[in-house]
Amino acid sequence: MTPPRSPAPDPGSGATYVFAVCRDCRAVNTADLSGLPGMPGGGQVRLVPSGALTAVVQTVPAADFTDEVWQTRLADRQEIERYARAHHEVVSAAAAHGPAVPLPLATLYHDDARVRGVLDDEAARFHSALRRVAHHAEWGVKVYRAAAAPQPQPAPATPRSGPPAPGAGLAYLNRRRGAHDRRERSREEALGVAESVDAELRGLAAASRRLRTHGAALAGDRRVHVLNATYLVAADRTDELRRAVVALRERTDAQIELSGPWVPYSFVGEA
Known part of the structure; x- marks a missing residue:
């Protein structure tokens, strides 16, 4: 405020x-x-x-x-x-x-x-x-997925001399398309995990806010940040929140970081 x-x-x-x-x-x-x-x-x-x-x-x-x-x-x-x-x-x-x-x-x-x-x-x-x-604290939650190892770019199979082998161009395009599809599936799965984590934790909170995810990875950190959220949680639900985060880690196999409790800076301006 x-x-x-x-x-x-x-x-x-x-x-x-x-x-x-x-x-x-x-x-x-x-x-x-x-x-x-x-x-x-x-x-x-x-x-x-x-x-x-x-x-x-x-x-x-x-x-x-x-x-x-x-x-x-x-x-x-x-x-x-x-x-x-x-x-x-x-x-x-x-x-x-x-x-x-x-x-x-x-x-x-x-x-x-x-x-x-x-x-x-x-x-x-x-x-x-x-x-x-009153009787609430702010908790931060970040969800990451591991970044995929960089894959070598597929190159068209072209003989040293003579015309390309039949179907070589189509095979190259298919490999490129397959790599793109795998990246998209991985991204959609990670975002789906983020949404499910947020939905479950919002059920425990009096209020919540979605924040911007990190645009660039920190030095040496190849994880991709897919959820950055903060939750206003009643003091008597703190243990329930911690148990929920542990259960979500096990169920989703996601990297979930919980921080807090903090003074509720993010929620005093909503009154």
């Missing part, structure tokens, strides 16, 4: 960085949060309450979050990962005490007063999202 953003703060001042929104002050143990470093260069992680909602925030140098600086940071993989890990660490600590709505990386406001205004203005949406994710 992305609340309306304030105009960019004065780069020479401090700004209020918001990590997450919880139900109330009792939902978060301040002592558990104040020891977290949060964003590089920021102050102590703290709470900003308004009504029944509480924002988990930190004062940061506004100059570190101007559009120009942030675009430069986005181009540096190690740097952006450092900020993303810091953000996630605070969000996870807040979510450990109860339902929390994680806000996107680099959500900034002029000051605490503006944060309170957002909590008041968007209270209905925040409460809806909190009800949705």
Whole structure:
């Protein structure tokens, strides 16, 4: 869920960085949060309450979050990962005490007063999202099939001299067509497995999302990625989910990776 953003703060001042929104002050143990470093260069992680909602925030140098600086940071993989890990660490600590709505990386406001205004203005949406994710976690599932070993391209059987043997061209075309048909059958079978895995896991989940599969294999990984999905699963169905994944691996002989539990980043925006 992305609340309306304030105009960019004065780069020479401090700004209020918001990590997450919880139900109330009792939902978060301040002592558990104040020891977290949060964003590089920021102050102590703290709470900003308004009504029944509480924002988990930190004062940061506004100059570190101007559009120009942030675009430069986005181009540096190690740097952006450092900020993303810091953000996630605070969000996870807040979510450990109860339902929390994680806000996107680099959500900034002029000051605490503006944060309170957002909590008041968007209270209905925040409460809806909190009800949705309460006692639930996000789980990721990836399904792969092994890539076929590259086959040598069939070549037409042509004698060194004289005319081609009768039927040589047709045999060559048939070999090419057969190789293509085998690849298509393998692809359709893999996609069928992905659909069956997704259908079964959706039956266990309160909500699900299909994500883009990896376009290119990682170095040294010849697997083909056929399903990338995430599921919002109730805490009391976690064991059932794990058993289902084990059973699906055995039944389909597919390579299925389960990751989690995660703070439900993918589902708070659907409220």
